[in-house]
Amino acid sequence: MYETWEEIEAHPLQNGMALEHFLETIDVAPAFAPSDGIVRCIDEGTPGGVHLAGSGILFENEDELIELLHQNQIKGLMSHSNCGAAKLSAKQNGWPIADADQYGAYHVQAIAQKAGLNYAGHIEIDKLTRPAHQHTAWAAYYDTTGTFNPLKVPELPLGFGITRSLHTAADQPLSEMKIATQIAFGDHGWGKKFTHKKQLLLIPIASPGFSLPMLIKELAPLKEKYRELVRIEGFTI
Numbered sequence: 597m598y599e600t601w602e603e604i605e606a607h608p609l610q611n612g613m614a615l616e617h618f619l620e621t622i623d624v625a626p627a628f629a630p631s632d633g634i635v636r637c638i639d640e641g642t643p644g645g646v647h648l649a650g651s652g653i654l655f656e657n658e659d660e661l662i663e664l665l666h667q668n669q670i671k672g673l674m675s676h677s678n679c680g681a682a683k684l685s686a687k688q689n690g691w692p693i694a695d696a697d698q699y700g701a702y703h704v705q706a707i708a709q710k711a712g713l714n715y716a717g718h719i720e721i722d723k724l725t726r727p728a729h730q731h732t733a734w735a736a737y738y739d740t741t742g743t744f745n746p747l748k749v750p751e752l753p754l755g756f757g758i759t760r761s762l763h764t765a766a767d768q769p770l771s772e773m774k775i776a777t778q779i780a781f782g783d784h785g786w787g788k789k790f791t792h793k794k795q796l797l798l799i800p801i802a803s804p805g806f807s808l809p810m811l812i813k814e815l816a817p818l819k820e821k822y823r824e825l826v827r828i829e830g831f832t833i
């Protein structure tokens with residue numbers, strides 16, 4: 597039911613086809629249907645439209661987070677099981693990692709409450725759109741529409757979803773892209789299966805106000821770090 601590495605290797609985008617040309621062969625419009633306004637994690641297992649790492653749990657300044665949620669007319673927040681961001685935050689705050697699910701749910705709920713927003717629930721393991729203990733993403737989307745959901749178009753690569761347009765500055769979304777690439781290249785991701793021939797795709801999605809050259813420039817530190825193991829190729833909507 598989940599995509600195997602053999603299937604990913606056989607995908608046109610892993611066999612020399614340019615993204616621009618691939619997009620001409622499919623209908624990408626359903627991936628940009630209006631979002632429900634609920635923030636989900638950047639995890640490829642929790643597709644939606646608007647995303648923040650751990651639904652905001654890693655924000656150091658809670659007031660800034662709440663302001664960002666209000667400015668973007670966010671309606672609610674969801675937490676999820678096996679959340680890497682929740683584990684990271686639990687660790688940073690001296691909580692046992694075994695309780696990270698509970699910790700994550702509790703904190704996302706607390707953020708929602710403080711912001712006066714709806715806590716839209718906890719996505720359980722069997723509802724994730726990836727295997728429970730493995731990250732099968734082979735792309736990371738850097739989206740500026742706040743609506744993008746690749747799961748609506750089965751031909752699109754499964755990928756982490758980072759919502760660039762929630763933020764004025766690039767530092768926070770770039771740090772979320774870094775988390776996504778670390779997971780993809782780590783023990784829980786495809787890791788060493790990525791090579792210079794079968795790369796992790798970093799896909800900026802440009803829209804009015806966020807040009808493609810600007811987004812590609814923002815992602816340059818990741819290209820510097822991973823070199824030929826990543827390919828930055830975006831498109832404009």
Ligand SMILES: [Zn+2]
Pocket residue numbers: 637638639649650651676678679680681682
């Ligand atoms: Zn997560």
